Amino acid sequence: MESINSSVVIVGSGISGLYCALKLAETCPDIHNISLITKSEIKKCNSHFAQGGIVGVMSENTADTHSSHISDTIKAGAGLSDFNAVKFISETSETVIKDLIAHGVNFDRDDSGNLNFTLEGAHSVKRILHAGGDATGRVMEDVLVHDVFQNQKITVYENTMAVELLVTDEKICKGLIAYNENRDEYIRYNTTCVILASGGMGQLYPYTTNPTVATGDGIAISYRAGAVIQDLEFIQFHPTALALKLPECNFLISEAVRGEGAKLCHADGSTFMEKYHQDLELAPRDIVARAIFNEMSELGLSNVFLNASVIDKAVLEKRFPTISKICSEHGIDISKDYIPVFPAAHYSMGGIKTNLEGKTSIKGLYAVGETASTGLHGANRLASNSLLECLVIPYHLCEYLKSCDLSHDFDCGYSFDNVISEYCKEMGFVQYDVGILKSELKNIMWKNVSIVRNENSLKLAKQEISDLKNRFLRNKKCLNIAEYEFKNMLLNAELVVDSALMRKESRGAHYRTDYLSQNEVAEHSQLLNEKGELVFVK
Ligand code: SIN
DSSP states (O other), X not given: OEEEEOSEEEEOOSHHHHHHHHHHHHHOTTOOOEEEEOSSOTTOSSGGGOOSOEEOOOTTOTTOOHHHHHHHHHHHTTTOSOHHHHHHHHHTHHHHHHHHHHHTOOOOBOTTSOBOOBOOTTOSSOOEEOSTTTOHHHHHHHHHHHHHHHOTTEEEEXXXXXXXXXXXXXXXXXXXXXXXXXXXXXXXXXXXXXXXXXXXXGGGSSSBSSOTTOSOHHHHHHHHHTOOEEOTTOEEEEEEEEOSOOSSSOOBOOHHHHHTTOEEEOTTSOBOGGGTOTTGGGSOHHHHHHHHHHHHHHHTOSOEEEEOTTSOHHHHHHHOHHHHHHXXXXXXXXXXXXXXXXXXXXXXXXXXXXXXXXXXXXXXXXXXXXXXXXXSSTTSOOTTHHHHHHHHHHHHHHHHHHTSOOOXXXXXXXXXXXXXXXXXXOOOSOOOOHXXXXXXXXXXXXXXXXXXXXXXXXXXXXXXXXXXXXXXXXXXXOSSHHHHHHHHHHHHHHHHHHHHHHOOSOBTTBOBTTBOSOOSSOOOOXXXXXXXXXXXXX
């Protein structure tokens, strides 16, 4: 097996991974080589699809304050957000946004050159920065990808998937094993610092705004390696995905469209949000998603509609060029026609438990971005806080790593021969139709573990996932990336179900028809893989 020594290995090429690589290269003189591995092409990531924007509590926005952002985040998070995480991330927002602007990210500005701030659900003031109208993630990603390719210290390995972390019995991470599908080869990366930036798991559901790469691989490999996983039952469903079958995922109709005044309605134009929340379309996302789900279930509908024709046509064109274009390609003129929408899986609030420096429970293993759970999002993420977290934690992690000795002790004293040998074995001849298996799993999750769940649906899902597992006999080595993804999806699905079964209350995005009320005390759910068993850590 080929072996690569690297000061740092970053897994994932979304905004958090790219920003982390660049900050490390810029700020840590001891770091000579950074390997950035990504299982697909560098720009194939969830960040690319982020439309609405990024929260920035900026001093030039006199209407805004940290205390108001902190209070909005905690309220939307249904009391589960960690105050210190929220405060720290809010207070660091101006620093990282200015850093991003210095890297060349041009956020949209008014004619006088002032930053434009917009509104999204559950924000009490306009504080969301955007770029390219509704292409914030794409604009940020393009700038960072360009800079990464210019940087001599960073080597990008595309089509290379991390399949197993190398962790000692003392719980110290010493690198990882990755699979390069183009060359059909395994590579061992030796390092004392692995940073997982591998995104969320929206692909567990048939309806999702996340691209096909979002299979929660970082969460699965860290759980197998013994890291603590937190709050996985909280899957956020975005209320307004375009209700049309597109090849990869459901195209997002940004919450910012509602922020500019669009109304949810039925085909006859009648509105319904007044039945559900005083803040109507701009209520917290879990409430709007459940309201739409309820209307659809009660009336037997396959979608509701968003009426954006109430917004000035010039504003629509300027603010939402991507949405206008994609809808128009499907025969919808958003300045006149109602847009068919329904809720779709969008974001995983839980993930690998970390502190504010991205440290996990395994020494030398860090996690940033959606794959991590810092406690910021609580039970329901406030819109546009995630891109901010994608910058703040890497920024802080780099500050921490500056003081660490990342010198190359690659002869770590562990051969990991037993692990390596598993990946050198010949494969048997069994072939799986992973496409079909993945859709079976997604349907199980949608029917039983989505916007509304209960003990019966969760137990049924657990049984059906276990049956699927018994049909997919790959314990370690798989044939290709699609199989590794499915193996990870099966594990993540089990973990989501177990966490959801454990939480006997309704809170934020976790809504149980058999436990409608919210417990007095807000607690995180935590899972730890010990000797192959689930252990709940409170
Ligand atoms: C959106 O544009 O509606 C998505 C923003 C987010 O998920 O934070």
